[in-house]
Amino acid sequence: MLAFNQKAEEVKQKKRIRDFIKNYGNVVIFLFIWLAGMIFVKNFATLSNNLGILSQAAIPAISCLGMTFVLMTGGIDLSVGYTLGFCSYMFGLFAYKMGIPVIAALLLTMVIGALCGLLNGLLVQIVKIPAFIVTLGTGYIIFGIAQIISNGSAITNLSDSILAIGRAQFLGLPSMVYIAIVVVIVAWFILHKSTFGRSLTSVGLNVAASKLSGIKTGFVTVGAYVICGICSSLAAVLMAARVNNCVPTMGGSEFTFRVITAAILGGASLSGGVGTAWGSVLGVLTIYSIENCLGLLGVNYYMYTALLSIIILIAIIFENLKNRILQ
């Protein structure tokens, strides 16, 4: 009997560790990196440096939240980087070249982002092609269209009113950080408090059961891609304001992979159904903390891509291990 109790206690202990890894694995990774930076990296621990990380993370965080919606359905969107480049140029076209008021231009750009997402979603849902193939293809199509429209040129020297969207300072942080915080709250609400978010996780975990339970699985899936497109377009506008440049080559595949890595580091699962808004934000902060550390340590710029890729791999291995442990 005693042995039995001991065993039960062991099982409970194991379960507690499992639950901890499942629920707080992303927090542990972030704290580990951040504390390591605080202790071992010179100049990391300053307030201005940490605020800098926040500013850098703001734009990718918005894209990453959009990606989280798509990952929740069990899909993936490899076109976000190209959507971002395309939307940034379109925004420049609207606001600068055509002289449309900034807010109207912003909304128009978001409509274009939504259309890009709609294209992805419809192809995935109706034609039933695996998401990574669809979005890889549409990504290049979007990039191609952007190249045609821009004719390879960039729009620079934006007016102050445009630049203010992302740059206006408040309490030591640029406005894009506050915009990102609003997006985080909205995304959190939709993901965790709305029936749409509930449907999203259900579809990601079990499409067949969701369908029989009367969930409009097609609508939910397409909706996730549209949200992802809108997030990318908002990120595009902020990015354009940040670097004072509207060019199709902004973003690209590197941005896409960074966003996906962040979402996975934040606890989202590539197989769908799992993920949180706060987790994805943590994932982005983790990546930018690493990047910041590497910068402060004076790591060669050309080493950077290789290192980031290694981190992507480690993130995916960890994700795999996590799933295996949970089983």
Add this chain to the structure above:
Amino acid sequence: MGKTILKMKDITKYIFDEYGKAIRNSSVKILDQVNFDLQEGEVHVIVGENGAGKSTLMKVLGGIIPADEGTVTLHDEIYTVKGPKEAREKGIAFIHQELNLCLNLDIAHNIFLGREPVKNGLVDHKKIYKKSREYLDSFGYGDIDPRTMIRDLSTARQQVVEIVKAMSYRSKIIIMDEPTASLTKKEIDHLFTLIKQLKSEGISIIYISHRFDELMEIGDRITVLRDGKSITTMSMEHFDYDQIVKLMVGRMIENMFQCNHQVSDEEILKVEGLQISPRTDPMDLTVKKGEIVGLGGLVGSGRSELAKSIFGAHPVYSGRIYYKGKEYTNPSPVQSIETGIAYLSEDRKYDGLITDKVIKENITLASLPQLFKSHIINTKMERQVAAAGIRELNVICRSMDQLVSTLSGGNQQKVLFSKWLTSKPDLLILDEPTRGIDVNAKAEIYQIIDNIAKNGVAVLMISSELPELIGMSDRIYVMRKGSISLEITQKELMTQETILQNTLG
């Protein structure tokens, strides 16, 4: 008759959890001390209902799954195998209902698949064809060219190839799982000639079939399995149809089924001339308010397809569905749930529950638009709804925030019931509502179903378990080959024998 070459003694197989670990303390067992023996050169027939344990017993013999307890003796030696390949090497060949041939290879290469003769480090194709020719000839199939592609052969011919392949391993025992299921009369005769030839060569055959007429013709002895137990083994000379059917179905547990519900006159569902596919006959069906209508038949007779057609998860080929007096056109799950039709699916893990979600989210899953009209989840209300569902159906759990996957089968089933009851249905379609749960949970589920009908819900219940079908139903439809073959309206006429006669054949 020859000497006994195979003896299976006290074979027990427990039900297992999702990781394949045996659950020993459960009252349900897949196989429960089954005894079986086989003599040289005999055809030994195994019969039993769906789920009686026939396939599992054969899988144990074929090395596909291990038994938890019991011994198997082959040629007076203890027989233990780790896989189908080893079983085949020891002379036991398993011919599955779905044939295991590579369609894109020819006959000869299928026969030698995985053991191709080698010459100078290369596959010796010449020898493969020569040997295959010999094998085919020895069974009198001189007309079959070993170079023919499997996909160009009829099912009957593919079966011949399987048998020839089994013989090429010098198998002493051949297991045939429903070999005649997709054969014509002429092809069956051919198969029987072949079986008789094998018998005369001293090969023993274990023959599983639902077709009683052919058992008489081919079998030497018959073993009846029921609920994982071997009920009897007898010589075919004493074969008596009625007696075998009685042994297959066993006795009923009368007091498990309580019937407190009252059938009203109001027709909730009426189906007219419905076809589930272009090749099946049209069928009519009605379900009244407060009535439990049983839908019997073999697995694959089209019961689930009929249910799903009404619910909108399977296309309706032709015919009309009337729901509450109005024609229900273009059914879809979304619309069905809105208007009060619920479908509790057969496989709770596949399309019933989201097992990686917590109990409360599963309970509200089918009712999200009804419960939360503003599209925002009211956490407090959700907890109340879930708590009510858990209390009503007596789901045993630590909390409503527990993952469904951590519950027992019976409790998972109750969560599934709770999910559909939360959607407040007027017509509830149940597909195998007690599949894979233990006896006590079954009794609870029967009471739940009775209560549902008592509250005025029309219930259409699919079941393969005849006692349950007869015990619960006010009326029974029996399905065969995609259409309804019989309607039984009087309780006295509902016997397992009548139902079986109309499902088989």
